[in-house]
Amino acid sequence: MKVLIxxxxxxxxxxxxxxxxxxxxxxxxxxxxxxxRRVREVGSWSATPIPSFARRQAAVRExxxxxxxxxxGDLERYDFVRHVLATERPDAIxxxxxxxxxxxxxxxxxxxxxxxAGNLTGTLHLxxxxxxxxxxxxxxxxxxMGEYGTxxxxxPEGFFExxxxxxxxxxxxxxxxxxxxxxxxxFDSGDVMFASRIWKLKATDVMQGVLYGIxxxxxxxxxxxxxxxxxxxxxxxxxxxxxxxxxxxxxxxYGKGDQKRGFIALEDSMxxxxxxxxxxxxxxxxxxFNQFDAAYTVNELADVTARIATERGLHPTIEHPPNPRIEAxxxxxxxxxxxxxxxxxRRTRALPDVVREIFRDLTRYxxxxxxxxxxxxxxxxxxxxxxREELRSRRPAEAPPEPAPVAPPAPxxxxx
Amino acid sequence: MKVLIxxxxxxxxxxxxxxxxxxxxxxxxxxxxxxxRRVREVGSWSATPIPSFARRQAAVRExxxxxxxxxxGDLERYDFVRHVLATERPDAIxxxxxxxxxxxxxxxxxxxxxxxAGNLTGTLHLxxxxxxxxxxxxxxxxxxMGEYGTxxxxxPEGFFExxxxxxxxxxxxxxxxxxxxxxxxxFDSGDVMFASRIWKLKATDVMQGVLYGIxxxxxxxxxxxxxxxxxxxxxxxxxxxxxxxxxxxxxxxYGKGDQKRGFIALEDSMxxxxxxxxxxxxxxxxxxFNQFDAAYTVNELADVTARIATERGLHPTIEHPPNPRIEAxxxxxxxxxxxxxxxxxRRTRALPDVVREIFRDLTRYxxxxxxxxxxxxxxxxxxxxxxREELRSRRPAEAPPEPAPVAPPAPxxxxx
Numbered sequence: 113m114k115v116l117i118x119x120x121x122x123x124x125x126x127x128x129x130x131x132x133x134x135x136x137x138x139x140x141x142x143x144x145x146x147x148x149r150r151v152r153e154v155g156s157w158s159a160t161p162i163p164s165f166a167r168r169q170a171a172v173r174e175x176x177x178x179x180x181x182x183x184x185g186d187l188e189r190y191d192f193v194r195h196v197l198a199t200e201r202p203d204a205i206x207x208x209x210x211x212x213x214x215x216x217x218x219x220x221x222x223x224x225x226x227x228x229a230g231n232l233t234g235t236l237h238l239x240x241x242x243x244x245x246x247x248x249x250x251x252x253x254x255x256x257m258g259e260y261g262t263x264x265x266x267x268p269e270g271f272f273e274x275x276x277x278x279x280x281x282x283x284x285x286x287x288x289x290x291x292x293x294x295x296x297x298x299f300d301s302g303d304v305m306f307a308s309r310i311w312k313l314k315a316t317d318v319m320q321g322v323l324y325g326i327x328x329x330x331x332x333x334x335x336x337x338x339x340x341x342x343x344x345x346x347x348x349x350x351x352x353x354x355x356x357x358x359x360x361x362x363x364x365x366y367g368k369g370d371q372k373r374g375f376i377a378l379e380d381s382m383x384x385x386x387x388x389x390x391x392x393x394x395x396x397x398x399x400x401f402n403q404f405d406a407a408y409t410v411n412e413l414a415d416v417t418a419r420i421a422t423e424r425g426l427h428p429t430i431e432h433p434p435n436p437r438i439e440a441x442x443x444x445x446x447x448x449x450x451x452x453x454x455x456x457x458r459r460t461r462a463l464p465d466v467v468r469e470i471f472r473d474l475t476r477y478x479x480x481x482x483x484x485x486x487x488x489x490x491x492x493x494x495x496x497x498x499x500r501e502e503l504r505s506r507r508p509a510e511a512p513p514e515p516a517p518v519a520p521p522a523p524x525x526x527x528x
Numbered sequence: 529m530k531v532l533i534x535x536x537x538x539x540x541x542x543x544x545x546x547x548x549x550x551x552x553x554x555x556x557x558x559x560x561x562x563x564x565r566r567v568r569e570v571g572s573w574s575a576t577p578i579p580s581f582a583r584r585q586a587a588v589r590e591x592x593x594x595x596x597x598x599x600x601g602d603l604e605r606y607d608f609v610r611h612v613l614a615t616e617r618p619d620a621i622x623x624x625x626x627x628x629x630x631x632x633x634x635x636x637x638x639x640x641x642x643x644x645a646g647n648l649t650g651t652l653h654l655x656x657x658x659x660x661x662x663x664x665x666x667x668x669x670x671x672x673m674g675e676y677g678t679x680x681x682x683x684p685e686g687f688f689e690x691x692x693x694x695x696x697x698x699x700x701x702x703x704x705x706x707x708x709x710x711x712x713x714x715f716d717s718g719d720v721m722f723a724s725r726i727w728k729l730k731a732t733d734v735m736q737g738v739l740y741g742i743x744x745x746x747x748x749x750x751x752x753x754x755x756x757x758x759x760x761x762x763x764x765x766x767x768x769x770x771x772x773x774x775x776x777x778x779x780x781x782y783g784k785g786d787q788k789r790g791f792i793a794l795e796d797s798m799x800x801x802x803x804x805x806x807x808x809x810x811x812x813x814x815x816x817f818n819q820f821d822a823a824y825t826v827n828e829l830a831d832v833t834a835r836i837a838t839e840r841g842l843h844p845t846i847e848h849p850p851n852p853r854i855e856a857x858x859x860x861x862x863x864x865x866x867x868x869x870x871x872x873x874r875r876t877r878a879l880p881d882v883v884r885e886i887f888r889d890l891t892r893y894x895x896x897x898x899x900x901x902x903x904x905x906x907x908x909x910x911x912x913x914x915x916r917e918e919l920r921s922r923r924p925a926e927a928p929p930e931p932a933p934v935a936p937p938a939p940x941x942x943x944x
């Protein structure tokens with residue numbers, strides 16, 4: 113199959129490209145490199161050194177003997193989107209090109225608007241261009257388990273049968289997102305569901321849990337590494353915890369730490385997305401996958417991190433700062449996730465193994481963490497309407513060293 | 529109270545200003561006059577001649593002896609919104625400044641994006657500016673009954689208690705909108721609910737039925753008339769039917785015509801909005817009103833129109849063109865609407881009486897309808913991704929006469 117990946121330069125876009133190539137698919141990518149710029153905007157960088165996209169393409173050519181097609185551009189420009197889809201006519205589009213950080217969306221009004229209007233515009237442009245140029249293609253759209261919030265009932269996969277006042281219907285499960293970013297994903301879901309209905313497009317909406325991991329089997333060379341973010345806006349809780357342990361900082365679950373979320377390993381997410389691509393729905397079918405393996409509380413992530421840090425001879429401590437977010441800290445959480453298993457999905461990675469792998473890599477890139485140690489602590493508070501001053505003030509008086517130009521490091525083998 | 533009305537130049541914004549002034553409230557308005565431009569864009573105009581806003585203000589001064597404050601500007605500019613709210617510090621904000629036409633949003637990709645991104649941006653800007661400048665103000669946000677779609681169960685007012693797999697919760701009722709415009713209202717609802725939660729704002733979300741009517745008791749002079757749209761994109765089904773009858777064209781319910789919707793008279797909508805303004809919720813309370821009186825099918829509207837046209841000596845016919853929309857044409861429809869009644873709301877107008885009133889006014893402005901008789905028939909189809917050509921091609925070869933400059937007509941009394 114020919115698969116178009118929007119956001120191919122990103123954390124999951126890049127390993128997905130490698131995974132699909134390894135399985136014999138043709139891959140074309142789109143990116144505008146905005147995530148690289150936005151991570152610089154908050155004073156951070158990727159823990160792993162990331163080559164330019166041209167060097168990434170060259171590494172794939174050299175190491176895997178494969179070509180990745182690429183279009184540099186912005187999904188907010190409709191002419192660009194239409195040109196790419198009309199030229200490439202892909203069988204599937206995996207749409208990962210969205211602003212993906214909840215705290216980034218909460219910085220201030222402009223970040224909120226840019227996140228919601230930008231994500232919405234890109235998705236609408238893709239839907240219209242699909243209708244025009246490749247109505248038989250299958251859209252695999254990345255959503256998030258965060259769309260559902262934390263209701264006091266089980267969370268079905270997108271739809272549920274209800275009885276209400278003596279009648280029944282199958283309805284979309286209500287969404288209660290917890291940040292402007294998460295709401296933007298809810299909005300996308302509405303638009304994709306509607307476009308599928310009026311234009312008979314094939315669509316899979318992936319309610320993905322939080323990703324964890326730094327390696328996939330196809331990352332066989334440092335030039336093939338994907339990015340790994342650890343600052344408070346772009347890094348997940350687990351990423352920040354491991355970096356805190358490596359740097360000798362306290363591990364900091366926000367608030368009570370009983371907030372529970374679904375998680376999935378990067379490698380298993382790639383398996384899931386490939387299964388979705390290889391098993392498209394029918395025309396006019398809008399299906400939803402709850403894509404995660406297991407639910408953990410933030411405290412459980414902190415404990416796993418501390419345990420493995422201790423194994424490695426570190427002396428981790430755990431502290432609970434006030435929660436900068438506004439969210440339930442103790443709640444019921446039981447999402448259903450059967451749809452992917454029916455397509456043959458099997459979990460392959462265990463959380464502690466992946467955490468060990470992350471520790472190994474981060475220890476290797478420790479100097480890059482040291483140079484940005486100020487970015488891990490929270491400054492973006494949900495209750496505030498403007499966090500720009502806090503973001504600026506956390507920067508050390510002396511600006512951190514600029515990223516050195518990235519030379520391809522010596523070849524290394526992964527343990528995976 | 530001091531009430532800020534965004535979209536004060538619009539169909540319901542203007543009579544709301546008159547109504548609130550009559551009840552002793554202070555009124556300040558915001559508008560960018562985009563609806564006037566967009567109605568011209570599709571080749572139409574208001575059936576009623578509408579003076580410039582400055583002349584509207586002068587008429588209010590002369591006839592009612594009251595002042596309306598006004599800020600001309602666009603809610604998509606945050607500096608403008610912040611300036612207005614910081615300067616005016618209103619007690620309540622009635623937010624009507626949104627692109628409000630479903631067919632307009634379905635014209636093509638650009639109209640879709642402009643509708644969704646524009647409506648979303650204006651609402652986010654208001655929420656942030658409220659948080660910053662007037663956190664005690666009460667936001668009354670105009671939504672639509674169309675957010676709910678046509679589920680096979682009763683429609684509660686925003687939230688419902690459900691039992692699901694042995695547990696229960698109170699959740700937002702699922703939304704299934706039927707156009708990009710209707711989805712934009714769903715998105716606004718999500719953002720207002722979330723802002724109310726994180727910033728403790730007071731918010732009322734009005735799921736309004738379709739408005740009908742041309743007069744309110746405060747419209748005591750032709751210079752105080754509100755706009756009345758009748759073209760296929762900006763006019764409602766009822767407006768188009770009455771215009772068709774006046775012009776001797778067939779009345780055209782789309783498809784089977786059993787599509788059922790909630791309706792409310794313009795005058796009773798003003799009463800409802802005033803009741804919402806005068807009875808604010810608590811800080812952090814997000815309440816939803818289903819604001820309509822009665823549900824009618826499109827066929828029932830056509831029948832009422834034909835009956836009253838016949839009373840007036842006309843010879844109406846009814847035809848059923850193919851439905852340009854994609855929607856259920858036969859469905860269950862039973863929304864609950866108790867919240868407003870609890871605040872003292874009482875219906876004052878009956879549909880046939882209002883239809884008679886519209887016939888009277890439209891007969892008076894018949895020449896304005898004749899000059900735009902080509903705009904009533906449907907051209908914007910939901911199944912198409914680009915309806916611009918159809919919109920252009922329906923224009924007569926000879927351009928219709930330009931609107932004459934509107935001189936204040938001789939004073940008239942309304943029958944209301």
